[in-house]
Amino acid sequence: MDRAGLELVYGREFIASRVKRLASEINHDYRDREIVIVGVLKGSFMFLSDLVRELQSPVKIDFVQLASYGSGSTSSGLVEMRKDITLAVQGKDVLIVEDIVDSGHSLEFLCQRLLGRGPRTLKTCVFLDKKACRVIPFEPNYVGIVVEDRFLVGYGLDHDEKYRNLAEIYSLR
């Protein structure tokens, strides 16, 4: 289904197949070790809910919300934590789950913050990777789809808080 002003980029079946593939990589790597999942609000909520249903490890789930200064789709180097997790991560296997990585600033900031709390391991899982847009070097451990540089909405991703509920991924026309 195409929507006004939106061009379909990835449909439900393709998204589901990429989520399954990510989950099997994660299941393979963590075996049955407990994972503390840290979702980045708000964009990750739909991907996270699909991903965790495919995981075999016991999981605990918490969320952070980040704010970045600067306008538009990508963040500046100035990121702050607007909402922190309440779970303790010291000695835990922590997996950050995010909708999309662009400049890399947000995830680099979050990784540094969480590393300061002494997790046993810390990895990152992003559904979409705008690999060519990196401003600082940042390599996520798990990537669903490498995407080109265009603005995407749906499957959690917003434009002015709209479109997060769409089950498919679209580009703004």
Ligand code: IMP
């Ligand atoms: P980074 O800090 O530049 O890597 O930015 C990551 C954040 O920018 C994501 O969590 C999104 O909130 C936002 N973002 C980047 N590209 C897009 C896009 O194409 N659509 C919607 N949000 C985006």
Ligand code: MG
């Ligand atoms: Mg986000």
